Structure formats: structure tokens, C-alpha cells
Amino acid sequence: MALQSLDIKRRSATTTPSPQVRQTLEVAKLIDVSACIGCKACQAACMEWNDIRDEVGTNVGVYDNPSDLTANQWTVMRFNEVETADGGLEWLIRKDGCMHCEDPGCLKACPAPGAIIQYSNGIVDFHEEHCIGCGYCITGCPFNVPRISKKDGKAYKCTLCSDRVAVGQAPACAKVCPTGAIQFGSKEKMKEYAETRITDLKERGFDNAGLYDPAGVGGTHVMYVLHHADQPGLYNGLPKDPAISPMVSVWKGVTKPLAMAALGAAALGSLFHYVMKGPNEVSKELEDEMEREDERLRAQEKEDVK
Amino acid sequence: MIRNPRDIQRYNASERANHWIVGICFILLALSGLAFFHPAFFPLTQLFGSPTWARILHPYIGVVMAFFFLIMALRFARLNFIHKQDIEWLKRVGEMVNGDDHNMPEQGKYNGGQKVLFWGLVIGMLLITVSGVLMWRSWVAVPVGVVRAASVVHAGAAVFMIGLIIMHVYAAIWTRGTIRAMLYGTVTRAWAKQHHRVWYRQITGDKR
Ligand code: HEM
Ligand code: SF4
Numbered sequence: 001m002a003l004q005s006l007d008i009k010r011r012s013a014t015t016t017p018s019p020q021v022r023q024t025l026e027v028a029k030l031i032d033v034s035a036c037i038g039c040k041a042c043q044a045a046c047m048e049w050n051d052i053r054d055e056v057g058t059n060v061g062v063y064d065n066p067s068d069l070t071a072n073q074w075t076v077m078r079f080n081e082v083e084t085a086d087g088g089l090e091w092l093i094r095k096d097g098c099m100h101c102e103d104p105g106c107l108k109a110c111p112a113p114g115a116i117i118q119y120s121n122g123i124v125d126f127h128e129e130h131c132i133g134c135g136y137c138i139t140g141c142p143f144n145v146p147r148i149s150k151k152d153g154k155a156y157k158c159t160l161c162s163d164r165v166a167v168g169q170a171p172a173c174a175k176v177c178p179t180g181a182i183q184f185g186s187k188e189k190m191k192e193y194a195e196t197r198i199t200d201l202k203e204r205g206f207d208n209a210g211l212y213d214p215a216g217v218g219g220t221h222v223m224y225v226l227h228h229a230d231q232p233g234l235y236n237g238l239p240k241d242p243a244i245s246p247m248v249s250v251w252k253g254v255t256k257p258l259a260m261a262a263l264g265a266a267a268l269g270s271l272f273h274y275v276m277k278g279p280n281e282v283s284k285e286l287e288d289e290m291e292r293e294d295e296r297l298r299a300q301e302k303e304d305v306k
Numbered sequence: 307m308i309r310n311p312r313d314i315q316r317y318n319a320s321e322r323a324n325h326w327i328v329g330i331c332f333i334l335l336a337l338s339g340l341a342f343f344h345p346a347f348f349p350l351t352q353l354f355g356s357p358t359w360a361r362i363l364h365p366y367i368g369v370v371m372a373f374f375f376l377i378m379a380l381r382f383a384r385l386n387f388i389h390k391q392d393i394e395w396l397k398r399v400g401e402m403v404n405g406d407d408h409n410m411p412e413q414g415k416y417n418g419g420q421k422v423l424f425w426g427l428v429i430g431m432l433l434i435t436v437s438g439v440l441m442w443r444s445w446v447a448v449p450v451g452v453v454r455a456a457s458v459v460h461a462g463a464a465v466f467m468i469g470l471i472i473m474h475v476y477a478a479i480w481t482r483g484t485i486r487a488m489l490y491g492t493v494t495r496a497w498a499k500q501h502h503r504v505w506y507r508q509i510t511g512d513k514r
Contacts, residue, residue, distance in 0.1 A: 013345040111342040112357055132351075132361040134342065135443035139453050148443060153358070247454035251461055256344050259465040266469050270476035277405040280481040286496040293495075294312065 004166050010118040012110035024121040027165060028187035029174060031095050032197055032225040033235065034209070035181035038063065038077055038093040042173030042182060046075050049161060049172035069096065071149035074158040075173060078236035094224070094235040095173070095182070098145045098158040100124045102218030105244040106157075108252050109140025115155075122187065122221040123162045128154040140252075142217060142242040160221065190223060197225045216243030313492040314509055316415075322488055324378045331371030336468050338364040343461060365442045372435040379428055385415050386425065392418035412503040423474055430467040433459055 008018035047053060054072040059065070063079040075097035082090045104124045107116040115130035116137060126137075126146070133153035137146040146155045161171035169175070174184040183193055194211045201209035210229025213219045224235070232238035317325070338360040341350040354360035394411045395402075395418035402410055402419075410417075416424070440448055440456035448456075478484045483497040498506040506512065 013348060015345055111345070111348070113345055113348055130357075132357040134361050136342075136457075138443070139441075139450060139457055144450065153444075245451075245454050247451075247458050251454070251458045255461075259461075260344055260346070263465065263468055263472065266472045270472060270480075273403070273476070274480060277403075280405070280407070282483060282494070282496045282500045286500050290494065290496045290499075294310065297312070 004119060004162070007120045008117050009120045009122075010104075010107060011114050012107050012116040013113040018117070020120055022120065024119065026187045027121045027123065027160075027185065027221060028190040029100075029160060029171060029222045030183040030190040030194055030225065031222065032181045032183070032194075033092065033094055034197070034201055034206070034225060034227050035179050036077075036093045036095065037179055037181075038079060038091070039178065040065075040077050041176045041178060042095055043073070043075055043077060045172040045176040046158075047073070049164070050074065050159070069145065069147055069157075071147045071151070071154075071156040074098070074156065080234060080236050082234050090227075092227075092235050094238065096236065098124065098160070098222065099143050099217070100158075100160050100221035101142075102220065103244065105140035105142050105217070105248055106137035106146055107140075108244060109136040109248055111136055119162065121165065123160045123165065124221075125159050125162045126155055126157060128152075128156065131155050140244065140248050142239060142244060187219075187221065194223065194225050201225070201227055212238065214239075214242050216241050309490075309492065310494065313494055314498050314506070315491050316487040316493050316498075317491045319491065321378075321381065322491055324374055324381070325488055327374045328371055328378055331367050331374070332467075332471065334367050335364060335371060336464070336471075338367070339464050340468075343464070362444075365438060365444075368435065368438050372431065375427075375431050379424075379431075382424065383428075386421045388418070388421050388425075392421055395419070396422065407500075413501070413505070414508075415502055415505040417502070419477070423470055426470050427467060430463050430470065434463040434467065437463065 006019050006022045007024050008020055011018040052072045052074070054066050054070050057066045060067045064076060066073050066076060069076050075095055078094045078096050080092040080094070082092055084090055100123055102122060104116070104118060106126075107118060107124060110116045111134060112130050112132045114127055115132070116124065116126055118124050131154040133148060133155065135146075135148055135155070137155050138144070138148070146157045148155050161169070161173075164171060170184040171182075174182040183190060185193075191211065191213070198209045198211060206227040208230040209225070209227050212224035212226050212229060212232060224232075224238070226232060226235065226238075228234055232240050334354075337350045338354055340347040341357070341360055342348075342364075348357070351357040351360035354363055391411045391413065395413060398410055399419060401407070437456035437460035439446055440452055441460060478488075481501065483494060487493050495506065495510065498509070499512075
């Protein structure tokens, strides 16, 4: 990824700027949940393009298959049967996967330099060759997305087809979606398109239709059009106001440099204490006292031998 | 160095071995842990073969350390109960640090500072072991909220304990004639009388 390496906005565990002279267009994927028919073409396309296959699992009683994201399954359709107030049924199907947060908790938490990077187009990508398998990305992610592989102990997730996007292609899932529920383009264009969809939904009686582009994580590069944007929890527990957990912020915030300064001060302070106050030696009087006693005892021993 | 047969034994071989196992583990844990703590220290992972090896080994070393620390703490706990003269010593610790120990109250086998260190480490070890196990994704699966809290506690306890150990090591270097107590077990009578006079009297029967 020689050219892409010029487009890095942020790099995990790196305190100096990454190569970022180029600014690429900020992109986004828009998933219109109201237009999704749950065919899983996107899941299949993801497996095909990325050439990953999950093990064949077991049916858990719902359409979700596999039942969760895995290191080999970077997107999963989540099927939710929701009863409406008037006794009707809504089948809310959400394509789950990495949200490509503008302020990614995974990247913030990652201790391995360059294992997680964010391109200037907004895509958050894992570089598994630098991954050490600690799982901090899982701890940092507000959406429970990354998964550690049992095979190699590395973390995996959706790449937003960063390889395709780099050469001007849409992600595989967006390419195959038969209903146009998955759109891809500049973030700005996607927001405009979302507006038209939301207007349409509102006309059809979904008064709370809206865009899911949560501000708590600085917005996302995967957005949803939801018929019930006021209740994202209906869509398989999509968080209403996701943000990097305060715990993670404390853990990864200014406390670290402060703690390092404190430890450095303790070590340097010790050295200077020694240099300025000198060692804490046993007093000469006590040494002499013990010496005299030794002499006395030695003399006595000699006497006894005689 | 010629050893005086009348030197006093402070630690037996098994206590010394126990202490060094804990000490070596602690240093390895601090080096590998700091590597994950801040990018500035990440190169320390190379000491363990590779970053991934550092990540794999750290918790196992932790388990070894926790086990041997428990044994050591049980051995030394009784000698570290804090009494009145320890509080008195701690109140005057400023004088001691300033290099003047003439007015310091007489101390038993451990002085007030050593006892505070001991209990600080007991608390730190408890926190760091429990939180470390909760963060150990290879073996333990707990809700993410718990892992987040554990990560904060683990990093905090690590900084706290590394700070204590810096002081501990420095105190041993500063007080000449101390390190041999952990290397081959004995201290001179003069050392014992100067720094731990109550203990010195107990051991030697010397009434002065
Ligand atoms: C039973 C004892 C311990 C266990 C089970 C344990 C476990 C862990 C685990 C699982 C991690 C995450 C990285 C990894 O998977 O390797 C970690 C990180 C860390 N450990 Fe430990 N550990 C223990 C003791 C210690 C001790 C004694 C120290 C300090 C001297 C220490 C310092 C650290 C630090 C600084 C981190 C990085 C925290 C951060 O990312 O901010 N650990 N430990
Ligand atoms: S959803 Fe999770 S894994 Fe994806 S960018 Fe955000 S924090 Fe990282």
C-alpha cells in the first residue's frame, strides 16, 4: 500500500505526525436499513472479496448467520423482530460491522505502533502484521466490533475495503447490494442522499426517521438511515449516544505522560538525593565499637585455647 | 570481602530466593508492561523476543510473581504490623531523608517506612493481580465494562508499585551495607545496631 501510506491521518501508539501531505476525499458508506431485505448478498460479497470463510456454525433460531461477528466474518446481518404499539410487526435488519469512527476508540486504545491506522479518507484499518493480540481495541471500541482470531491471535474487522477504495472502487458490499440499500461515496454526498431517503420515509409515516452519524465518536464513516432514529436500540442494541468510554479516556489520556513524569522524577530524585546528601553509612563509632569487641573476643578465644 | 563470623543473619537462603524470584518477575513485568503503557517504551518489547511475545509472556510471569509474592508476604506479614514507634519514625522521616538519623526512634527488624512499603505492595499486588487476570483475553472473558475498569486499575497499580519499588531499591542502595542482606543473607552488627537497634538487641542479647 505504497500510495496509501501517504494518506494516514492517525496511527496507533504514535506520538509524532504520520505522513499526511495528501488529503483524500472523506468517504462514507450509507446503509439504508429501510431498504434492506436481509438477503445477505453483502455478507457473501465481503467473504468473497476479502477471501475469508468462517467455519460453518449452527442455527441459533434466528436468521442471523453466523450469529456474531468473528475474525472471519467482518459483517453480519442482525435480524430484529419488533412489535409496534398498534400490534404490528416490524422486521428491522441491520448490517453490523465496523462503523469507521472519526474518533476511533480502537485506535486510541491500541498500544502497538501502526497496528491501527486511520486514512485521511476516514477509513480505520487494522494492519495485522503489527498487531500483538492484546485485545485493547476491543476494550476501546464503543460498538463491540473487533475480534481476535483463534488461529493467529490477531485482531480483525471490516476494512471498508480500503484496498478497493484506494483505487476508486466502492466496497464489495455496496457493489452487490441488489436494492441499493448500501451506498458509497463522499461523506457529504452520502449525507445529502440520506436526506432524500429520510424525507421519503417521513412522507410514508415514519416521523422519527433519521440519520445515524453519532457525534459522540466524531461522526462515523459508516452511517445508517433508520426509520426509528429516536430508538437506535431497536436495531440490535445500536447505542444511542456512543462515545469512547470515560474509563478508556482516563486510561489513555493525560494520566500516562503524568505518570511517566512522576516515575522519572522518582528515579532522578533518588539519584540527586544520593549525590547531594551522600550515602547513609554506618557511623564510625559503631564500627569501632564492634571492632573493639571483635578484638576482645579474639583475645579471649586465644586465652581459652591455652 | 572477609565475612565476620559474628555477622548477623537477616535472611535465610529460602527467603532470599523467594525475594529474588519476586524481584526478577517484577522487573520483567514492569519492562513488558511499560511497553504497552506508552509508545515511548514500546521498544522494550524487543527484550522479550518480539512485541507479541512480550504480550504473551507478561501475564504468565505475573502469575508466577503473584504466587511467590503471596508466600513472601505470608512469611513477612507478622514482622510488618505497624506499632506506635513506627508512627513516630514516620513522623520524623524528613530528618532521616535529610541525612540525620540521630533522633530517629529505635526500630525493630523493619522501620516504619519499610512497613508502609510492605503494605503498599500488598495492596498493589492484590489490585494488579485481580485486574491483570480480568484483562487476560486468552483465558478470561468478562464484560467489556469490567475490562475497561480493570485496565485503569492495572495501569494505576503498576505506576504506584513501580514508584514504590524505585524507592525500595534506592533505599537499599543509599543505606550502605544493606544489599548484602538479600545477596548472602548477613549484615554487620554495626549495621544492625545503627538501623534496627531493637532487632539487634533481640538477636544478640546486647543490652546497650
Ligand atoms: C498477576 C499479575 C499480572 C497479570 C495477570 C498481568 C496481566 C496483564 C495483562 C493481561 C495485560 C495486557 C497486556 C497483555 O495481554 O500482555 C497487562 C498490561 C500491563 N501490565 Fe500487567 N499483569 C500482572 C502484573 C503486573 C505487574 C506487577 C506490573 C508492573 C510492574 C504490570 C504492569 C503492566 C502494565 C504497565 C501494563 C500496560 C497497561 C496499559 O496498557 O496501560 N503488570 N498486564
Ligand atoms: S467501530 Fe470500533 S473497531 Fe470500528 S472504528 Fe469504531 S472503535 Fe474502531
